Amino acid sequence: MKRNSKNGFRVLSKDEGEKLLDRQARRYLGMSGKTFVRKWKAKEITNPDRPEVMRVAFLLPFGG
Amino acid sequence: MAGKTPKQAVENFLAPIRQAVSCITHSFVISGFDPDRARSHVLTINNGDPVKLTSTPSLYLTVQMQYRVVEVKGDRGPWKVTTAGYNYSVQDRLQKELFAYHWHRWINPSYPHLHVCQASGVNLLRKTHLPTGRIAIEDVLELLIEQFKVKPIRQDWEKTLKKTKAAYEKFRTWA
Numbered sequence: 195m196k197r198n199s200k201n202g203f204r205v206l207s208k209d210e211g212e213k214l215l216d217r218q219a220r221r222y223l224g225m226s227g228k229t230f231v232r233k234w235k236a237k238e239i240t241n242p243d244r245p246e247v248m249r250v251a252f253l254l255p256f257g258g
Numbered sequence: 259m260a261g262k263t264p265k266q267a268v269e270n271f272l273a274p275i276r277q278a279v280s281c282i283t284h285s286f287v288i289s290g291f292d293p294d295r296a297r298s299h300v301l302t303i304n305n306g307d308p309v310k311l312t313s314t315p316s317l318y319l320t321v322q323m324q325y326r327v328v329e330v331k332g333d334r335g336p337w338k339v340t341t342a343g344y345n346y347s348v349q350d351r352l353q354k355e356l357f358a359y360h361w362h363r364w365i366n367p368s369y370p371h372l373h374v375c376q377a378s379g380v381n382l383l384r385k386t387h388l389p390t391g392r393i394a395i396e397d398v399l400e401l402l403i404e405q406f407k408v409k410p411i412r413q414d415w416e417k418t419l420k421k422t423k424a425a426y427e428k429f430r431t432w433a
Contacts, residue, residue: 248358249320251362253322
């Protein structure tokens, strides 16, 4: 699968995925992606169904 | 969507979604597919940021999905992409959520549901999970174009959404 396809989709590398997760975690929750992953796994994120949490949580597979 | 290889199944899954999304934005669909990892993958658009739609008043759309590649027998195989969750969120000009269709098996409630949010002017419903059937991205795009008067960027949007939704319905295993 090409990284930049004429079909209009793009597959991110592991590093790019991690950066995207980090950027969105900082934007919506004011924490790094790594911190979010750690807190999520430790069930320290309160009200996980909040819009801002949901937008980051959906990106968790990028977090390794 | 089926494929002879995991990679082909993913390509067959992503292509119609890209086509559907092209009705309202030029943004790329991005994904984190890694053929060596048998776990959930992410699909989003516009680099994960909300897409500004052509509408009055201004609206934004966030599209996020998780999917897995599974081996199956019969017409649906040998490899198939199965959706593992979605978040279709529509926001106002300040990017405050108006409503969102969610399905996430990894947080309760695990059934597909709708949030009607405070920014919509309805104060009581944000924490309520209004049950829905399974929602396709095409349903949300059609809703935005027809009822929220979002301007489509391709003239054949109706035909496109009908075609991509038919492909999705052919391979889904529940509604």
